[in-house]
Amino acid sequence: MEPQLTVSVADEVATVVIDHPAKRNAMTAGMWRSLPGLLAPLAADPAVRALVLTGAGPTFCAGADISTLGEPGDDQQTLATLAEEALAAFPKPTLAAVRGYCVGGGSQLAAACDLRFAEEGARFGVTPAKLGIVYPASSTRRLTALVGPSAAKYLLFSGELIDTERALRTGLVDEVLPAGELGERVAEFTRTLVSRSLLTQAAAKEFANGRTDRDAHWAGRAHGSDDTAEGVAAFLERRPPRFTYGR
DSSP states (O other), X not given: OOOEEEEEEETTEEEEEEEOGGGTXXXXXXXXXXXXXXXXXXXXXXXXXXXXXXXXXXXXXXXBOGGGTTOTTOOHHHHHHXXXXXXXXXXXXXXXXXXXXXXXXXXXXXXXXXXEEEETTOEXXXXXXXXXXXXXXXXXXXXXHHHOHHHHHHHHHHOOOEEHHHHHHHXXXXXXXXXXXXXXXXXXXXXXXXXXXXXXXXXXXXXXXXXXXXXXXXXXXXXXXXXXXXXXXXXXXXXXXXXXXXX
């Protein structure tokens, strides 16, 4: 099977699967290149209210496919950065579901998601120092925002892999699940996400990611939305809300 990214949509959740099992789901230049174009229609689709990124089989992503790094015409680092930025800019909640290795470009993609849930036994590493590659400034800032300067330097300077216990302690992951329970927990949590107000989530995502010039924009969106009235009515009537923003 050719290396590829596959997409499915069910129950208002899009699932993107990194599928290259022969190389532990390493990303080829073509896979990096395809990700922004794959995300754009999902961002615009009102039937999608959250996105899960995961890997096929027992591995999330072992990084870039090193065997293709020297191929002419394919600057994998530039392609990876563009793919990472497209994922980080996705306007709806994103969650990385991690099993096995999440290394190099895999960690870059996971860090670009809003949240990261991992199965016990997963291993994380940021490995450009093993290849003499300068990690992009945007990726370094994103990693530092997640784990803090000291932990980011530990990962970047050493290239060593860390386990889920350390990843959870440093903030690289948000939840760690026992073997066999990751899928169920991700499904449960994404059901929660799609039941909440996308208006709230989209604004919070921008603010948390450092946008400080959009208060007026989101105030206008809120004024033109029925989500606030629906949330209050549902609370008073003791029923689940039916939010309509983005639908």
